[in-house]
Amino acid sequence: MIFYLLSSMASQKKNLQGLVAATITPMTEHGEINLSVIGQYVDYLVGKQGVKNIFVNGTTGEGLSLSISERRLLAEEWVIKGRNKLDQVVIHVGALSLKESQQLAQHAAEIGADGIAVIAPFFLKPRDKGDLIAFLREVAAAAPALPFYYYHIPALTGVKIRVEELLDGIQEQIPTFRGVKFSDTDLLDFGQCVDQYRQRQFAFLFGVDEQLLSALVMGATGAVGSTYNYLGQKTNQMLEAYERKDLSSALDHQFCIQRFINFVVKLGFGVSQNKAIMTLVSGIPMGPPRLPLQRASKEFIDKAEAKLKSLGFLSFRDLKDGNLETSS
Numbered sequence: 168m169i170f171y172l173l174s175s176m177a178s179q180k181k182n183l184q185g186l187v188a189a190t191i192t193p194m195t196e197h198g199e200i201n202l203s204v205i206g207q208y209v210d211y212l213v214g215k216q217g218v219k220n221i222f223v224n225g226t227t228g229e230g231l232s233l234s235i236s237e238r239r240l241l242a243e244e245w246v247i248k249g250r251n252k253l254d255q256v257v258i259h260v261g262a263l264s265l266k267e268s269q270q271l272a273q274h275a276a277e278i279g280a281d282g283i284a285v286i287a288p289f290f291l292k293p294r295d296k297g298d299l300i301a302f303l304r305e306v307a308a309a310a311p312a313l314p315f316y317y318y319h320i321p322a323l324t325g326v327k328i329r330v331e332e333l334l335d336g337i338q339e340q341i342p343t344f345r346g347v348k349f350s351d352t353d354l355l356d357f358g359q360c361v362d363q364y365r366q367r368q369f370a371f372l373f374g375v376d377e378q379l380l381s382a383l384v385m386g387a388t389g390a391v392g393s394t395y396n397y398l399g400q401k402t403n404q405m406l407e408a409y410e411r412k413d414l415s416s417a418l419d420h421q422f423c424i425q426r427f428i429n430f431v432v433k434l435g436f437g438v439s440q441n442k443a444i445m446t447l448v449s450g451i452p453m454g455p456p457r458l459p460l461q462r463a464s465k466e467f468i469d470k471a472e473a474k475l476k477s478l479g480f481l482s483f484r485d486l487k488d489g490n491l492e493t494s495s
């Protein structure tokens with residue numbers, strides 16, 4: 168009875184939709200997490216990028232490189248600073264240890280987060296759907312009042328179980344299941360998830376920013392990504408154009424976003440480069456990444472800055488003094 172009540176509380180939450188920024192974890196020059204800029208970061212996302220949902224401690228946030236206590240502190244700070252400003256704060260609680268994942272899930276519930284997400288454990292991996300569901304079910308059960316999302320990112324986890332297969336019967340096993348964060352380019356799998364399960368009102372959140380328009384056509388209900396930290400406004404313009412059925416404008420916006428992402432991908436793009444770009448665009452110091460990642464090079468930052476300017480994503484006025492952090 169109690170479990171039924173709790174899981175029906177989870178279903179009362181508003182659906183997660185629209186853009187969700189995968190937050191960067193700000194760090195000091197000494198490599199400690201820097202909670203002091205999170206208030207400013209929330210205001211920036213809402214005020215300058217029009218992004219009101221966040222996904223904390225995921226890939227972009229170096230979640231798996233943080234200690235459990237750091238992850239808790241960050242989750243708390245994001246929830247506190249986001250109160251009455253953000254629509255939803257989803258905490259990624261995936262870990263290699265089931266126990267740690269459960270502790271983080273419980274903690275997310277205690278601090279008043281709006282949902283939790285979990286990636287597949289990627290060292291001792293699940294062999295099949297049954298193994299994966301068993302793990303996810305135990306984590307979800309630690310926070311029975313919170314909406315639960317599966318975070319599919321096979322290129323990083325190496326767990327390639329198709330999401331379409333995973334969704335079959337998932338709510339019978341995980342009553343709080345509310346959707347998937349799909350960070351993969353397999354639009355056949357993504358499309359089949361939407362086609363077969365949309366009547367369940369799941370959130371289908373796409374995670375490949377440069378291909379979002381294709382996923383919208385397939386029925387994506389939202390998107391979680393790293394570039395929404397600094398290209399949120401542009402991506403929102405694309406969503407609005409798509410919404411009013413102006414496909415030609417939507418495509419122009421997507422191509423413009425692709426021009427930037429394509430450019431940085433060719434230079435070498437990842438979590439470190441994302442941190443540097445966010446520092447550049449927002450003026451909020453994101454600091455260095457944590458080892459084994461290395462800071463973005465000065466050459467990368469200079470080229471990214473020129474490209475941002477040429478595409479109109481950055482004006483001279485936006486540039487703040489002293490916000491360039493480089494390795495050389």
Ligand SMILES: CC(=O)N[C@@H]([C@@H](O)[C@H](O)[C@H](O)CO)[C@@H](O)CC(=O)C(=O)O
Nearest residue numbers: 189225226227350374375376391392393
């Ligand atoms: C592999 C990776 O980091 N993918 C990013 C994308 O936003 C990606 O940076 C973007 O599409 C550019 O390729 C997100 O899917 C990751 C994400 O949402 C997260 O940080 O949890």
